[in-house]
Amino acid sequence: LAESDDILHVDIKPDDVRPTLVISGEIDLVSSARLRAAIDEALALGAASLEFDFSHVSFMDSTGLGILASTSDRAMEAGGSVRVRGASPTVVRLLEVSRLDSVIDVA
Amino acid sequence: VTDAVHPTVDPAIIPDDESDRLAAVRRYDVLDTPPDGAFDRLTALASRLCSTPIAIVSIVDTDRIWFKSHHGLDVEQIDRDPGLCASAILGDGPWIVEDARADPRTMANPLVAGEFGLGFYAGVPLTTADGFRLGTLCVIDQEPRPTTEREIADLTDLAAVVMDELELRRSALQLLELEAEQRRSAETLAAILQESLVPADLPALDGLDLAARYLPADQARVGGDFYDAFGCGAGGALIIGDVSGHGPPAAALTGMARHTLRALGRGDWTPASSLTVLNATILDARTSGERRFATVAAVRLDPDDHGGLAVSVALAGHPHPLVLRTDGRVEEVGRLGPLLGWRPVPGFEDDTTTLAPGDVLVLYTDGLLDAENDTERFGDDRLHTTLAGLRGADADAIASGLMDAVATFASRLRDDVALLVARVV
Numbered sequence: 001l002a003e004s005d006d007i008l009h010v011d012i013k014p015d016d017v018r019p020t021l022v023i024s025g026e027i028d029l030v031s032s033a034r035l036r037a038a039i040d041e042a043l044a045l046g047a048a049s050l051e052f053d054f055s056h057v058s059f060m061d062s063t064g065l066g067i068l069a070s071t072s073d074r075a076m077e078a079g080g081s082v083r084v085r086g087a088s089p090t091v092v093r094l095l096e097v098s099r100l101d102s103v104i105d106v107a
Numbered sequence: 108v109t110d111a112v113h114p115t116v117d118p119a120i121i122p123d124d125e126s127d128r129l130a131a132v133r134r135y136d137v138l139d140t141p142p143d144g145a146f147d148r149l150t151a152l153a154s155r156l157c158s159t160p161i162a163i164v165s166i167v168d169t170d171r172i173w174f175k176s177h178h179g180l181d182v183e184q185i186d187r188d189p190g191l192c193a194s195a196i197l198g199d200g201p202w203i204v205e206d207a208r209a210d211p212r213t214m215a216n217p218l219v220a221g222e223f224g225l226g227f228y229a230g231v232p233l234t235t236a237d238g239f240r241l242g243t244l245c246v247i248d249q250e251p252r253p254t255t256e257r258e259i260a261d262l263t264d265l266a267a268v269v270m271d272e273l274e275l276r277r278s279a280l281q282l283l284e285l286e287a288e289q290r291r292s293a294e295t296l297a298a299i300l301q302e303s304l305v306p307a308d309l310p311a312l313d314g315l316d317l318a319a320r321y322l323p324a325d326q327a328r329v330g331g332d333f334y335d336a337f338g339c340g341a342g343g344a345l346i347i348g349d350v351s352g353h354g355p356p357a358a359a360l361t362g363m364a365r366h367t368l369r370a371l372g373r374g375d376w377t378p379a380s381s382l383t384v385l386n387a388t389i390l391d392a393r394t395s396g397e398r399r400f401a402t403v404a405a406v407r408l409d410p411d412d413h414g415g416l417a418v419s420v421a422l423a424g425h426p427h428p429l430v431l432r433t434d435g436r437v438e439e440v441g442r443l444g445p446l447l448g449w450r451p452v453p454g455f456e457d458d459t460t461t462l463a464p465g466d467v468l469v470l471y472t473d474g475l476l477d478a479e480n481d482t483e484r485f486g487d488d489r490l491h492t493t494l495a496g497l498r499g500a501d502a503d504a505i506a507s508g509l510m511d512a513v514a515t516f517a518s519r520l521r522d523d524v525a526l527l528v529a530r531v532v
Contacts, residue, residue, distance in 0.1 A: 028521070029353060061522050062473065065424070066351040066400040069449045090484065094473075098402065098424040099445035 007031050010038035018049040024056035027064035039071050048080025055086030065098045072103050113170040120193045131239035135277050138173050145272050150178035156261040159246040164269055165192045166242035190216035195230040196240040201259050204228040206251035226251040231266035244269050304333040304361055312343040316530040318502035320510050324520040332472045332525035333361045339372045341410050347470040347527050348403035360399050378405035378421030379455040389448035401447040404428050404470050416462040416531055421455045423447040433465040435498040437491045467530045474522035478513045485516055502530040
């Protein structure tokens with residue numbers, strides 16, 4: 001598992017209103033625990049909103065969609081929102097197909 | 108065995124084989140189990156055949172007599188006192204007490220001497236195949252009365268049926284234990300999970316040629332994608348989906364999805380109405396743990412007046428099914444809807460089209476698009492082009508053609524691939 005852990009890296013850029021998670025690598029079942037932990041960490045900073053920088057995300061599957069759906073619900077319950085920036089056409093298409101684009105701002 | 112002789116129980120009513128007998132009682136694992144209709148029907152029958160208000164299936168435990176079924180009496184257990192069931196299990200045959208208050212064997216028993224005022228008791232031991240007497244089937248009246256040979260014969264036959272029922276129950280428990288043990292083995296687990304994902308055989312649907320493919324990305328990690336096909340009315344239903352995660356939790360969600368959609372398919376349904384119910388079912392089943400989501404494409408097919416099929420499609424987080432027309436055109440069908448298990452008010456919509464003879468409907472999961480080589484993924488455009496090139500082929504050849512194209516193109520599957528192809532004949 002040590003090897004597959006390397007497929008995802010997350011940097012958190014703190015911000016009072018909307019911290020950014022800069023994600024590099026592949027979001028799938030194997031890497032999902034790391035992403036979840038990073039989201040918990042970012043939300044623990046106290047802001048209601050999150051931004052995901054997907055510029056360096058090479059792959060995302062339905063596990064990632066589930067994480068984004070849950071995170072968007074959490075943000076909205078706290079009065080905030082989720083924004084995704086720099087997503088590839090494939091990831092943008094996934095957000096459309098799942099209708100996550102109805103609540104997530106895809107920039 | 109130290110529990111063989113209990114200090115509060117009269118040693119005179121402890122059988123010689125008591126520790127082995129108690130082990131037999133434990134083997135049937137029946138003590139303190141909930142009421143069971145099979146036993147309740149037998150005590151009701153015993154009460155009717157013997158014309159007594161009360162009939163009981165009793166199990167004699169270390170210091171108590173526990174009732175598996177108690178017809179006509181609102182008591183679940185009594186102390187193990189001499190005279191009644193506790194004495195009845197000491198011998199092979201029926202134990203008959205026609206006038207309990209006058210009978211020296213029973214007059215001191217609390218049920219006889221006390222407020223209840225038992226007057227009549229007839230019990231037949233419940234004897235296992237290896238000769239242990241677990242308890243009795245007995246009938247009870249508050250008034251003393253004589254017995255007939257016929258009643259004793261009926262009671263003896265019924266006691267044998269009670270014993271058969273206990274054996275049946277034990278076999279079922281053993282089977283469950285065996286299954287649980289098998290489930291612990293990873294290999295068997297994978298096989299069981301696989302069965303929950305896809306039907307063993309595709310159904311024969313009138314006027315429809317069906318084919319399916321399922322290719323797990325990782326043989327050791329079953330879960331993820333599923334499909335189903337079943338008849339409803341004069342037509343049928345096609346379902347394909349992808350649940351988040353793998354293994355038992357994913358399989359549980361898959362099972363819920365397939366069974367819910369099948370059950371709804373028996374009534375008056377549209378794909379959107381069924382997905383709406385399934386969405387609510389998943390949200391209701393949500394526990395405090397990790398949330399689970401699924402994508403599903405649901406299709407209903409009904410014969411139309413022109414030898415073709417009326418198609419309705421609803422999508423929940425799932426990519427569009429494709430229609431391949433006989434002239435080679437490829438069309439997307441369905442309106443995109445939210446992931447299942449996410450929105451309380453999902454707003455799924457039915458989209459409709461018609462299929463003429465020769466037209467083909469293709470349902471697939473994301474894994475097909477995500478198959479990749481070193482530089483590219485298979486993707487929508489390649490899927491459309493490949494499908495158009497398979498014009499004129501039957502369902503099985505189209506399914507093989509698509510899977511072959513993926514295998515030829517891709518060096519790696521990112522996710523499971525499921526594929527369901529239906530061609531109007």
